[in-house]
Amino acid sequence: MDELIKNLKKEIIEALNLEDVKAEDIDTEAPLFNEGLGLDSIDALELIVLIEKKHGIKIQSADEGKQILYSVKTIAEFIIKNKK
């Protein structure tokens, strides 16, 4: 799980062009949206693409995405649960 979270943070930084943000700066359990990194709706959609591209899991709707994308931890848990 730790390795997944570490890699996930790097993938997020790269996919979302988060310049000057390092993996160790991202709090695993902090909300990604509205506070914390302050990501927006386009970032959410890009994370959905990231999860499909790098982890092979398709999120079907934005609503489904909302809960999964709450924090790095919830994303990691979702990936572990759904990885084929």
Place this chain on the structure above:
Amino acid sequence: MEKVYFVADNIISSLGFTTSENIDAIENRKSGINLICDNSLSQHPFFASKINNNILEKEFLKLSDSISYTKFEKVCIVSISKALNKINFAYKTSDTLFILSTTKGNIDLLNPLCCPTIPRDRAFLWKSAEIIKEYFHFYNSPVVISNACISGVVAIVTGSRLIEQGLYKNVIICGADILSEFVISGFQSFMALSPQICKPFDLNRNGLNLGEGCGTIILSNKPKKENNIIYCAGAITNDANHISGPSRTAEGLFLAINKAIKQSDTSLNENNCFISAHGTATPYNDEMEAIAFERNKINNFSTVGLKGYFGHTLGAAGVIESIASIHSLKSNKIHSTLGFEEHGVSIPVNIVTKTTEKENEFCIKVASGFGECNATANFQKI
């Protein structure tokens, strides 16, 4: 200041190749949106409105047997031809301007497998516009407006302002966009497409349908003998909020409508004016529009949304929907908002649910688009 008259028009869409075919379909609540299964456009079937390619080819062959035009260019040429058939003044002179409104033009040319005989530089919008200009032997260099989904309304506003100032006598506006894998993929990545026929302003609305279409409007400083519709005001604004999310306070659209209403000489009310909404049927857009209407105290005006017939035709939308609005003013019939069943925005709005005999003097046409932009054009029957 010169008056600006709408003297001829044409619509090409899945509903037909003439304005009257399209208006008839709308009056009879017939949607042009269908389930499209086409691997060249999308891996999965999707709801959209698509122009009949066979009829397009037949129509184009009446004009030229050349194979060196793209589908986008053919649609524009056929549409402009049909509109020009309705006027009798010289248009190859310096006092006539051609404006092309499009978001993506020949974007399918970015795929090397597409149209291998067409030079890749036709992906440049101005190059495609030049090809159309050369076909008709227009005098002036074409003006290309590419302002996302408000392009059509911006073209009407821009063309009208140029005639008002006496800089041109006539302006031919053609707004067009075709379906492409490029655009469909993009909207799919936004999760913005509805898995059914769209439902503008409806409680259960869940996204838009794309559409391909072309609208041509000819503006002139000279009226027709009768039944004249004029441009009376217009405005273009920005929300200054988020590049792809509508402002929650509808600031930009509120300002655009407000500005245009102030420019109109006569006072507008629910008995003499109707609204032709943008109504894409996304959760946020329609809510934003309702807020803009309410802030301008026009939310009780009869409101028509046409995207249930045409889908969202992007660069063509403002032109096609303005043509329908103009015909509403002429025929004293307002069109119903196909797809709307149950009120679904936080503000009371007056959505027209069936084709209704109603005399109106004015129409407020609105549009909003990515990049935070909004535009409105007001039309008047005189």
Place this chain on the structure above:
Amino acid sequence: MNNNLIISKSCKITNNTIIVNDKLLFENNNVPYNVFIKNAYKKYINNYPKFFKMDNLSKLGIIAVELLSDEFKSIDGKEIGVVLVNSASSLDADQTFQKTIVKDNYFPSPSVFVYTLPNIVIGEICIKHKIYGESSFFVSQNFDSTFIYNIVCDLFSRQGINTAIVGWLDFIDNDYLASLCIIKKISQQNLNYNEMINFTIENLNKTINKDI
């Protein structure tokens, strides 16, 4: 035509150089565009992380307008207009997006798609500077000074605009040119600026189309 309008400031960005009012302000030779524009961002903005999500065209426009922003900082955003022109539309971002939809690697990117319209750069400028006024994006082979002059004059005389950001902004195949200027009414002239350039078709042409 005497219209009481002046060109109060101009900015040109091309070939890794930034020139404002004909003076070279910044240079970053022998580095690729993305390094050049990032260094320009660090020097002139440095507190706007949204910059890094933008496409090449929007980054170019944001930097160019930043260098002109003194001229409209105190103006009501509703009275500022933006008129931009280019030849390539959003083809640079379009090509990037096209790469995300190839058959064997089909992952359409929403954050790239959002920039596949040329007017998005106007949206970014308006967000950063809280501009609500009239804006338009035209696409043509060259900058038509006569046409744009007429459009801009009308914004001032009849559309309630009193300051405008106008010019050419193009990016294609790593070739880029931002050539923008500020148009304003004479009564708001910056008194420290010695040379008053009247807003005429000829002066607009000289300002935008002048070779470096």
